[in-house]
Amino acid sequence: MLPTHIITLKQIAHDLKLSTSTISKALRNSPEISAITKEKITAYAKKLNFRHNPTARALKTGSSKTIGVVLSTIENPFFAEVINGIESAAHENGYNICITQSHGSSKMEKTSITQLIRYSVDGLLISLAAETTDTGYLQSMQNAGLPLVFFDRVAPQINTHKVVADNFAGAYQATLHLLNSGCKRIAFMSSALNTSVALERKAGYLQALADKGLAINESLIRYCNQDGESNKEIDEVVNELLLLNEVPDAIFTATDNISTKVFQCLHRKGIRIPQEIALFGFTNSDLVELTAPTLSSIHQPGFDMGKKAAEMLIALIVNGAKDITFQTLVLPVKVYARGSSRCIGCA
Amino acid sequence: MLPTHIITLKQIAHDLKLSTSTISKALRNSPEISAITKEKITAYAKKLNFRHNPTARALKTGSSKTIGVVLSTIENPFFAEVINGIESAAHENGYNICITQSHGSSKMEKTSITQLIRYSVDGLLISLAAETTDTGYLQSMQNAGLPLVFFDRVAPQINTHKVVADNFAGAYQATLHLLNSGCKRIAFMSSALNTSVALERKAGYLQALADKGLAINESLIRYCNQDGESNKEIDEVVNELLLLNEVPDAIFTATDNISTKVFQCLHRKGIRIPQEIALFGFTNSDLVELTAPTLSSIHQPGFDMGKKAAEMLIALIVNGAKDITFQTLVLPVKVYARGSSRCIGCA
């Protein structure tokens, strides 16, 4: 019903007194068509500014030249960066992207994915919701031939390409830094443990403690099941920590969201950082270098992650997944020790 | 080529020994179909978990139940909020959204819009790129029947629904606050003046000066043509201001991006805020209450803006634009006077 004079193959065929199939083939540079008619057709199509109708093409071919993206929320600056990386790689290769948000809900995640499939996306780029445990339906889709690449929050049980940050190293270094600064009771706050990310970051945290000969204190290890989506959840967890007999002298916050929220929470409570509680977190917000104190943080290469993941996905789409050894790409993180982690012993 | 057993109308028709048109009508609850067969069909469809193929439907009907969104970049937290508002209203009404970014480029903006049209989106929600001046093609599209709603950066020359923040009031109050704090030479930094937003905010700034009897100093009024996308641009403008004979004692930054970037820039230069230069900006980042000093800012209702704009667009899509008086919805902003604006005289 829209732009009244949308050009179709049929139109061109009519004008040029050729058949639609000839036009179709010519415009896709098929060797079946003679150079001379090809020339004529492309020239005319260009003049009319013809563009293929992607809907018709998708219906016919089952491929839409579109990549579906599923992540928790674009309000997280890290994911915003990732999307720009994805967008960059996609556009370079003639793909569009369709972004959907799960907002941390497995249900919405599944709905989104199902929707994307129905729109015949050519492949999916997924960072799982923190609460997601069942990925059976994704496995079925992969089995049915859907190209799939995970980034950030990957599904360990699904065998495909994955792009992640070096979560272990980031967490290890953050914790080590806190320890070197003199902290003894370092709390760990992360989203639920069912994500690879949370597991790896916890492992890094534990390893650092172990390397320094500190015992693990389970009461200092806390989970925000909604990944700190609600301030209430953050508040509760922080309150619990503050009511311990042995109040922590530092918190290592393992996700972007939890990091800034905990910072805000402590600030609201008037707790001095780092004097009373030191802080080290994961975040991609560039404002943390302006906060008081500046927030020590692990920075993930969001743009690169998105770009690499998209490139891997496109390779899967184009070449297929036959005879492929799936790989997990681990990207280095950057460690910024700033004011919030009370750097005593180190630079 | 995907999920091997996608259910189609044809499949159901075959199984139930009915025609596809009967199935189609029944599933859309057409009065043509008897209650009894409807019942049978819906039950069976539900059992098979049938979903309409949106691509086929879009091709047939020319409507995709999708809303196209065009904005500069989702890395701006304000736009991330807007998107969530849009998403909320869209999903409530059975629409999907397709987000595209112009990254401030008119060229990419046009490409995005053209693409969205080809995907037969039912309507467009647009916040123009700062550099965009030519909206002729959008006007043609609207004339051809495309429902269009602008938000934030609206096109004054196009007559349609618009949703904006009260930019004038926000800028006025920010400037007034700086004046009341004792600032005399308040610089104004915004994106290029061809946006409604920039114009309104400048007007608010000028009005406040006028109301306080201050003369306009053109050398204090500066534009970042890329809306401060590059740190370089910000740096240059700030440097120019610092080299003036009369160095400003305050800067009112009129966009989200410019606000945080100028803050960072001054911080890097070691300029004390607000002692040397006070700051008041527009931003939706919730981290500004943790910065040192805390950043005084105008907060726009991003979520509401998105939600309202989407609702207005959907109304246009559903009811058509005939006999409609287009309206411009102006949403109130919140003014947060914080540390960066050197509040002397006021609370």
Added chain:
DNA sequence: GTGAAAGCGCTAACAC
């Protein structure tokens, strides 16, 4: 080298 015809999954006249 070009064209006719079928069909992707759906909707909508129009029959019956």
Added chain:
DNA sequence: GTGTTAGCGCTTTCAC
């Protein structure tokens, strides 16, 4: 009330 038919714009055998 239900079915037949045509067609959205495109691709793809398969004839010629």
